[in-house]
Amino acid sequence: MNLRETIDNSPMSGYQWAIVIMAAIMNLLDGFDVLALAFTATAIRNEFGLTGVELGYLFSAGLFGMTAGSLFLAPFADKVGRRPLLLLAVALSAIGMFGSAFVSDYKILAFWRVITGLGVGGILVGTNVITSEYSSKKWRSFAISVYAAGFGIGAMLGGMFAVVLQAEYGWRSVYLVGAILTGLCFIALLFWLPESIDFLTSKQPQNAKIKLNKIAAKMGFVGDWALPPKVEQTVRRLPISQLFSPQYLRSTLSIWLAFIAIMFSYYFVSSWTPALLKEAGMTTEQSVTVGMMISLGGTAGALLYGLLAGRWSARSVLILFTLGSALMSVIFILSSATLWLAMLFGILVGALMNGCISGLYTLNPAIYAADIRSTGVGWSIGVGRIGAILAPTVAGMLLDNGWEKQSLYIGVAFVMLISTVALCFLKAQSSKVRSV
Known part of the structure; x- marks a missing residue:
């Protein structure tokens, strides 16, 4: 047996769970860094005298950076x-x-938001892949869900810290604290983060065997682990072009469509729900509370997906989550006139939709071989951001054209069903999907 098979079929060691926790902490800081602008938008707008369009540019700058980071840092x-x-x-x-x-x-701020977004996009790719590769088959889905839950936790903690920091020290302190925490994370990773097992065995860089055996010893796997024969490519192709080879084309297109549909739905619900509920008659406090319930549900949903996918097929559980998200979106908006029902179903909507994102993170690395895995994962996440970017804008256009909020949520339900169809096509490819 090689080390890859040993990791897949052995109990997870404390060292492996430490890697999962490191990934979760990186994702937690991502949640803080990404939403820092949302926490400080009002103060920034007042200080620089921004119009709504100029503030929108700042939001778009971060999303643009995240998309570019996922697409172009992944092949690196x-x-x-x-x-x-x-x-x-x-x-x-x-x-x-x-x-x-x-x-x-504000233009200089937009530049730094792009830089922050580039980093966040790269972190999302790297943490997704390395968490998957260091997890056993039994615990892989749950480990990825623990890592994915970090984003929502970071967003919630960031919101609470931002209120205190801005009140005492102003909006700039939120970014300074974020920089310090992220810098400390960098130092910890520099000392403790290992290289990917699959990268060492497939690319075999200098001293790969020595590094492989040191990592194996930390995981409790004694012995002298040899590298497999290195496969030399006779034709050098860009990793991106390999995503569209006959081996991967159908799976690539299916996972991309699923990412776009699920990201569109999740970001619509996250962005527009508080505003639409306030417009429908709720107070500002009530609408924000429902929005927080959606975030809270999202954290729980990521962990729930991981537990279920550890017992049953990850793809089948994800399909059920997409169907549940579609149904719950309709139930949520039809019951939103009653606050306690809106809070209850808001938790369920957030749980199911964020569970879908965890499911995509679980399935995505398993589609591609080790030598193009980061590229495959990065491009899936990057293309999925198209849905995230389009969601708020499309919703605004439909509202301007007279759509009611009920119609918007029913539309989101249909978009979620598109992801269900895409995943069914991906299921047909299961015999060709490689194990991580």
């Missing part, structure tokens, strides 16, 4: 390793947050 990881990608991405995120704390113009 398949060339030089997952560890260098994560170190670079965390450094970019820290630098972007630090620069944001000392700006004198």
Whole structure:
């Protein structure tokens, strides 16, 4: 047996769970860094006298950076390793947050938001892949869900800290604290984060065997672990082009469509629910409370998906979550006139939709071989961001054209059903999907 098979079929060691926790902490800081602008938008708008359009540019800058980071930093990881990608991405995120704390113009702030977004996009790819590769088959879905839950926790904690920090020290302190925390994370990763097992065995960089055996010893696997025969490629193709080879084309298109549909639905619900409920008659406090319930449900849903996917087929559980999300979106909006029902069903909507995102993170790395895995994961996440970017804008356009909020949520239900169909096509490819 090789080390890859041993990891897949053995109980997870404390060292492996420590890697999962490191990934979750990186994702937690991502949640803080990404939503820092949402926490400070009012203060920034007042200080710089921004119009709504100019503030929108700032929000778009972060999303643009995240998309670019997922698309263009991911192939870097398949060339030089997952560890260098994560170190670079965390450094970019820290630098972007630090620069944001000392700006004198909103255009400069937009530049630093792009830099922060680049880092966050790279972190999402690297943490997804390395968590998957260091987890056993039995615990892989749950481990990825623990890592995915970090984002929602970071967002909630960031919101609470932002209120206190802004009241005492102003909005710039939020970014400065984010930079310090992310910098400390970089130092910890520099000492403790290992390289990917699959990268070492497939690419076999210098001293790969020595590194492999040190990592194996930390996981409790004694012995002298040899590298498999290295497969030399006779035709050098860009990793991106390999995503569209006959081997991967159907799976690539299916997972991309599922990502776009699920990201569109999740970001619509996250972005528009408080505003629509306030417009429907709730107070500001009530509408924000329902929005927080959706975030709270999202954290619980990520963990629930992991537990269920550990017992049954990860793909089948994800399909059930997409169907449940579609149904619950309709029930939620039809019951939103009653606060306690809106809170209850808001938790369920958040849980099911964020569970869907965890499911995509679980399935995505398993589709691609180790030599193009980061590229495959990065491009799936990056393309999925198209849905996230389109969701608020499309919803606004439909509202301007006279759509009622009930119609919007019913539309979201249909979008979720599109993801169900895409996943069914992906299921037909299961015999060709590689095990991580």
